[in-house]
Amino acid sequence: TESSVKPRGALIVLEGLDRSGKSTQCAKLLSFLNGLGHPTELWRFPDRETSVGQMISAYLSNKSQLDDHTIHLLFSANRWEKRSLMEEKLKTGTTLIVDRYSYSGVAFSSAKGLDIEWCKAPEIGLLAPDSVLYLDISPERAAERGGYGDERYERVEFQKKVADFYQTLGDSSWKIINASDAMEEVEKKIQQVVLDQVKECTEGKPLSLLWS
Template sequence: MDSGEPRWAGFFLVIEGIDGSGKTTQSTRLCERLNSEGLKALYTSEPSGGPVGLFIKEEVLGRGGFPPEVEALLFAADRFLHQRDVILPALNAGLIVVCDRYFYASLAYQGAQGVDLNWIRELNSFALKPDLALYLDVPPEVALARKKGKRDSLEYLELEGRVRSIYVKLALEGELIQVDGMGSIEEVGRRLYEEVKARIS
C-alpha cells in the first residue's frame, strides 16, 4: 500500500467489516448524512461496478470455485481500476469518498483462506492509504442472524470467524480503527459519524 502522505484535496474513508456486519447500510447512511450537512460525499464499494468488479460479483462470488490466490489477483485488478477511475478523481475534486471495503478486505478474506498476507500486500502496493480506515466489529453469530441465515451456517461462521480475527489483528496493529458494531442502526451510525467528524472538522 502506498504509505505516502495524502496528495488530494478530499478525504478518503474506508469502512470494513465481515459479511453481514452492517457496513453497507452504515456506509450509505453516513454518506447521506454528510451530504445533508453540505459536505460533498461519494459512496463507492468493492467489488466495483467496473468490468473486473462485475466479473467478480457474477463468477467469483456468484459461482465460486476459484483458488484464493486468483481471487486476490482479481480483486487487486478491480481495485487498481476502481482507484484510477473513481476514487482518485473524486479525491482530487475535493470529495469525501466513503468506500465500502478496500485493500484490507483482501487481507482478511483471502488471508482467511490461507493466502500469504505479505504477498497480498505486495500485490496491492499501488493502493492508496486512506485518511481513515474503520472496522465495524460484529460477532459472526450476530452477522449471520442479521442475514437471516442466507448462507450455510457452519461454513459462514467458520470463514467469517477467521476473517474477523484478521480484522481485529489489523486494528490492534493500528491499521484500522475498531468501532463497536453492536446496537441499533442509529447507535452504530452515531459511533461511526463521531469518528469521521472528529477528523474532517
C-alpha cells in the first residue's frame, strides 16, 4: 500500500572513555551525512545548556559537590528533558548523532559503586539507539591525549572501571571501533556502519525504547 509517511531519521550513539575521540568523530560524521544530503543534527549528553546541564557542568568541573545518586539522576533528567524533541526530530526525518547517552550514565555511576540495576532504572523509556558505536581505547592511551585530567572523572584508575562496565553493558549489536587507529580509518569505519543504519531506518525499522 502507498504511504506518505516520511522516512524517519536514525538515532546514532557514540560511546567511549573520556578522550577516546568521540567528539572529533561526531563532528566528522555530521558533515559526512549532511554532505550526502541527509538531514542530521549533532547532540551531546550532558547537554550543558539547560539548567540541569549547568548543575552537571558545575559538578564535573569540581565547582560543586553532589551525592552520587543525585548526580546520576540529574544526568538522567538531562536526557529526559530532551526526549520529546528527540522523538519529534527522528519522526520528521532528522538523523541524530549523539555524543554519549544512557550507557555513559550507567557505566560511570556503576564504576563509583552504585548498583547497576538501580542505575539503569531511570533510563527505562528513553528512546533506544539504532546503533551504538563504541570507540575502544585503553585508559592509558586516552590519558596521553591533550587536556586530560581537567574534569572530575578523568583519572586512569577510574576509567578502567568505567571500561569494565561498558563491557558489561555492550551486546552483540554494538559496533566496537578501534579508536587507537588513525583518525581517518576510524572515520571510514564509522561511516560504513552509520550508512547501513540510516538505510534501515529509511526502510521502516521501528523506533524502540530502553531498556531492552
